[in-house]
Amino acid sequence: MERPLDALNQAKGKKVIIDLKNRKQVIGTLMAFDIHPNVVIDNAEEREDGKIVRKLGRIFIRGDMVVMIAPA
Amino acid sequence: MERPLDALNQAKGKKVIIDLKNRKQVIGTLMAFDIHPNVVIDNAEEREDGKIVRKLGRIFIRGDMVVMIAPA
Amino acid sequence: MERPLDALNQAKGKKVIIDLKNRKQVIGTLMAFDIHPNVVIDNAEEREDGKIVRKLGRIFIRGDMVVMIAPA
Amino acid sequence: MERPLDALNQAKGKKVIIDLKNRKQVIGTLMAFDIHPNVVIDNAEEREDGKIVRKLGRIFIRGDMVVMIAPA
Amino acid sequence: MERPLDALNQAKGKKVIIDLKNRKQVIGTLMAFDIHPNVVIDNAEEREDGKIVRKLGRIFIRGDMVVMIAPA
Amino acid sequence: MERPLDALNQAKGKKVIIDLKNRKQVIGTLMAFDIHPNVVIDNAEEREDGKIVRKLGRIFIRGDMVVMIAPA
C-alpha cells in the first residue's frame, strides 16, 4: 500500500466503524470518500458508549470529524 | 456514487437533519451547499435535546459547523 | 439557488440574526460579506440568553465565528 | 460597501474595540490590518469584565483571535 | 535525515505507537502515511491509560489527530 | 504603517511581551518573525500570573500560539 487513502479505497462497499471527534461512533457501509476525508455511509447507525442511539440511513460525515476508520 | 458531495446533491430539495458541532441540530429542506460544505436550509427548525427550540426560516450554516447530514 | 453565498446576497440590506461560536448572537442589518464569511453588520445589537447586552453600531465579525445566519 | 474589509478601512485611524476569543477586549486606535485580519492597535488598553487590566502601547494582534471589531 | 517524513519512511513496516489528540494511543504496524500525516496501521490495538481497549485490525487515522509517532 | 507585519519589523531587536494562547507570556528580544507569525525570542523568560517561571534562552514560538505582541 502506497497511500493512506488506498486503505479507504479497499474498504469501499464494506462495513466500517468510524470514530468521531465528538466521541460518538458511526457504523455502516462506506459508499464514498474524498481526501479530507468526507465520507458517505449507508445504513448508518450512530453509537454512543457502545449502544445504538440512532439509525440514520445514508449520511454524509464531514472529514474533519473523523478520528479513525476501522473495519466493522 | 463517486464523491461524498454527490450524496448532498441527491439530498437537494429534500428534508435533512444536520448535526452541528455545538451539539444542536437543524432540520429543514436542503436548498444549496458547496465544498466546505456551507449549506442553506429552508423552513429550518433548530433542535436541542430532541426539542424544537427555534423556527428560523431560510438560514445559512457555516460548513465547519457540520458534523453530519442525514435524511430527516 | 445554486450556491450558499447566494442566500447571503439575498439577505444583503436586510435584518439578520447571527449565531456566533461563543454562544452570543448579533442582530442587525447585513451590509457586506465575503467567502469566509466575514460580515459587516450595521446597527448591531449583541444578545446573550435572549437579552440585549450591547449596542455596537457598525461592526466587523470574523467569518470563522459564524455558526449560522438567519432572517431576524 | 462591497467587502467586509472596507469597513476596517473606514475605521483606520479611529478608536475601535476588539473582542478577542479569550474573552478579553482591546481598545485603541486601528493603525493597520490585513486580510486575516491581523491588526495593529495604538494606545491599546486591555479590558476584562469591563475593567482596564493593562495599558499596552502599540500592539500586534493575531487575526485568528478576533471575534469582532466595533467603533469605540 | 533531511525531512521529518523521512523518519516515517524508515518506520514503514515496523511497529509504532501513535499518541492521539483524544489522549488515546494506537499501536501496530505502520503501513502507509502521507504529508498530513494520515496513517494506516495494521493489527492496530487501541490503548487508554496503558490498557488495550480495542483490537481494530487495519485502520485509517486522520493526520490531524496525531500528536507523535514513536517506535513501539 | 501599511501592514500589521510592519509593526513587528519595527519591534525587531527590541524587547517585547508575547501573550500566548495557553495564557502564558514570553518576554525577550524579538529576533525574527514570519507571516504566521512564528517568532524567535532571545533571552526569553516565560511568565505565568506575572511571575517568571522559566528562563529559556533563544526560543522558537509557533505562530498560531500568539495572541498579541506588545512592547515590554
Place this chain on the structure above:
Amino acid sequence: MERPLDALNQAKGKKVIIDLKNRKQVIGTLMAFDIHPNVVIDNAEEREDGKIVRKLGRIFIRGDMVVMIAPA
C-alpha cells in the same frame, strides 16, 4: 537571523526542549524539521510536571502540537 526557521536550523543536532499543546514536554536531539514545523527528536524523553514519564527513542512530532522549542 532573518527567518524563524533559521533558529531551528542552528539547533539541529543539539538538545532541545519542546513544549506541546497537551502541556507535556519532549526533550531530545533535534534531527529534522520542516515548515509546520513537524520535528524528529532522537533519544526523546517525555516529561510531565517536570518528571520523565516515557523514554521514546526517535520520534516524529506533528508540527501543530508545538508551542515552543528552546535549548535544553
